[in-house]
Amino acid sequence: MAGVHANFQELMSEAMTETPSRRARLQPVLVKVPEITLIFWVLKLLTTGMGEAMSDFLGQESVPLAAVVGFFGLVLALRLQLRQPRYRAAYYWFAVMMVAVFGTMAADAIHDGTGLGYSVTTPAFGIIVAAIFVLWYRTEGTLSIHSIDTRRREYFYWAAVLGTFALGTAAGDLTAYQLNLGLWPSVLLFGAIISIPAIAWWRHLMNPIVAFWFAYIVTRPLGASFADGFSKPVGGGLNMGDGTVSAIALVIFVALVAYVARRERGGQTTSVQRHHHHVPHLDLDVIEPQPVAAD
Secondary structure: HHHHHHHHHHHHHHHHHHHHHHHHHHHHHOOOOOOOOOOHHHHHHHHHHHHHHHHHHHHHHHHHHHHHHHHHHHHHHHHHHHHHHOOHHHHHHHHHHHHHHHHEOOOOOOHHOOOOOOHHHHHHHHHHHHHHHHHHHHHHOOOOOOOEEEEEEHHHHHHHHHHHHHHHHHHHHHHHOOOOOOHHHHHHHHHHHHHHHHHHHHHHOOHHHHHHHHHHHHOOOHHHHHHHHHHOOOOOOOOOOHHHHOOOOOOOHHHHHHHHHHHHHHHHHHHHHHHHOOOHHOOOOOOOOOOOOOO
């Protein structure tokens, strides 16, 4: 008994000395990522193209303005997303949009500021993304987005998302400009590449988590090449302008997110109604915890 008591005291002492920041990182949270459905991939592709066009448009208007909007917009969006108790479409996709804008700016700034070619920055960003995944897996034991149920895993997730956007931007520019493939051929190339994880997952030939992140990374150069194909005057582009493409993409984006948010609210209503007829502690969709009568 004395040994047990000593061990208990030691554990209590460790718990008392645990820092608030560590507790916050390990504190369980509700799932804060959307279901992986067709509309998820549509929105993901849309944000990649919109991020490319918006970043280029802001940079052409004013580089300092672009930097301010990109950086502070990213900070605001992630702060709002991290403060949410569960997945909410408007906050989540706003964060993805700002990550797309900032990721494009980061990749372009490194390329323009250092003079390094995309053949250098693309593998460099690839190494960074790989390092994030390795650290995430070694720390948490999984890369599944369905396991984003602690603050620390949420941090890893958004770090990976930011890294994949920067990687995809560099890869898209590498094929379209440095390798002189052109914009629409780049769309076809990355469209063919993204079919690999899709078919492999469908045929049960690839781990679902690997297939997801494979496709997630490729959506960035695919969406960016598609947007550039409409906006740019070079590389076979239609020269509609970055501002025009940004505005059109933003209107479609807002409409789709509003649709998803409306469906989300409907799902919450159904969940709350279901809560009154089922055991409360088994209903994981209920936002507010409900008291359970004592036996």
